[in-house]
Amino acid sequence: MRVLVTGGAGFIGSHYVRKVLGGAYDTLADAQVVVLDKLTYAGCESNLESVRDNPRLRFVRGDICDREVVRDLMSGTDLVVHFAAESHVDRSIMGAADFVMTNVVGTQTLLQAAVDAGVRRFVHISTDEVYGSITEGSWTEDHVLEPNSPYAASKAGAELMARSFHRTHGLAVCVTRCSNNYGPHQFPEKVIPLFVTNLLDGRKVPLYGDGLNVRDWLHVDDHCWGIQLVADSGRPGEIYNIGGGTELTNRELTERLLAAFGVDESMVERVPDRKAHDRRYSVDITKISTELGYRPLVSFEEGLASTIAWYRENRDWWEQLVDRAKLPGS
Numbered sequence: 001m002r003v004l005v006t007g008g009a010g011f012i013g014s015h016y017v018r019k020v021l022g023g024a025y026d027t028l029a030d031a032q033v034v035v036l037d038k039l040t041y042a043g044c045e046s047n048l049e050s051v052r053d054n055p056r057l058r059f060v061r062g063d064i065c066d067r068e069v070v071r072d073l074m075s076g077t078d079l080v081v082h083f084a085a086e087s088h089v090d091r092s093i094m095g096a097a098d099f100v101m102t103n104v105v106g107t108q109t110l111l112q113a114a115v116d117a118g119v120r121r122f123v124h125i126s127t128d129e130v131y132g133s134i135t136e137g138s139w140t141e142d143h144v145l146e147p148n149s150p151y152a153a154s155k156a157g158a159e160l161m162a163r164s165f166h167r168t169h170g171l172a173v174c175v176t177r178c179s180n181n182y183g184p185h186q187f188p189e190k191v192i193p194l195f196v197t198n199l200l201d202g203r204k205v206p207l208y209g210d211g212l213n214v215r216d217w218l219h220v221d222d223h224c225w226g227i228q229l230v231a232d233s234g235r236p237g238e239i240y241n242i243g244g245g246t247e248l249t250n251r252e253l254t255e256r257l258l259a260a261f262g263v264d265e266s267m268v269e270r271v272p273d274r275k276a277h278d279r280r281y282s283v284d285i286t287k288i289s290t291e292l293g294y295r296p297l298v299s300f301e302e303g304l305a306s307t308i309a310w311y312r313e314n315r316d317w318w319e320q321l322v323d324r325a326k327l328p329g330s
């Protein structure tokens with residue numbers, strides 16, 4: 001069994017690779033894992049440090065848009081788990097070209113190579129942001145796509161490519177749409193690691209707008225487990241929401257982080273809101289729960305505490321990334 005993991009040096013992809021090689025998923029107990037990652041500003045080879053010497057791992061630095069590289073790696077692959085993406089909404093607002101190239105063209109390149117190589121299964125990792133924003137209730141998988149940021153639009157485009165390759169070529173693709181992840185190794189441009197690393201350095205945390213945007217926080221371990229359930233038993237051509245973490249306003253999240261550091265509101269700096277900032281995300285996880293037996297296992301309290309502890313203990317990891325995490329021009 002050979003698994004090709006794209007974006008395996010990023011936050012979620014590297015967690016998945018460490019879990020696979022650590023024996024967490026029975027069906028991949030003996031699998032060979034090939035990671036294809038371009039090592040953009042967001043990719044860190046050090047995320048795979050703990051499994052670097054594992055003989056079942058092969059790391060390839062390369063671009064998912066590179067047809068030759070992708071074709072070579074796809075040959076002999078049984079399962080593709082496709083994480084690679086430009087993933088930061090703020091960067092997509094500043095310029096969307098890389099998002100369209102990697103997220104749409106890169107995905108199409110992988111899908112075509114997977115068809116040509118006769119790959120048995122392809123899991124495309126998408127996001128709940130493709131749905132847009134919801135005031136009340138939760139999205140089921142058949143909800144209309146109304147992406148609001150260029151990031152979300154590029155992910156929606158990628159998904160539609162995946163759907164078309166299933167319909168047209170019979171490729172056994174499943175799509176997962178997950179809510180906001182948190183956990184160790186998350187690049188310090190995203191809100192939880194940004195706030196945690198700022199607080200560890202005694203710096204203020206920048207809170208967007210009125211702070212009332214709601215996100216559903218899921219530990220990365222639960223996301224990866226949901227992905228594996230889909231890889232094992234998801235129905236080809238189907239979409240599965242993954243979520244069911246903890247819904248919090250950004251203000252509530254900030255309060256929990258301030259409390260964990262024993263500091264008060266004076267550590268919050270209000271900053272102008274993000275353009276077209278989605279108000280609330282909420283996915284209905286009935287489908288993956290009933291079909292595949294998924295439910296989140298990590299409580300937010302436990303997950304947040306262990307995540308803060310990880311950043312506290314791994315200053316070497318994030319300190320070298322803080323400059324890379326700054327937005328161009330800031």
Ligand code: NAD
Nearest residue numbers: 007009010011012037038039040042043063064084085181
């Ligand atoms: P990340 O930014 O931490 O990692 C992305 C990885 O992809 C990096 O290692 C980067 O080097 C690599 N990459 C980027 N462009 C590439 C290219 N052209 N070729 C090869 N590799 C390339 O992202 P993440 O947070 O780990 O997200 C992984 C996936 O999960 C993405 O598809 C994202 O849309 C999706 N997702 C993320 C979240 C979240 O909360 N982080 C939630 C739902 C879905």
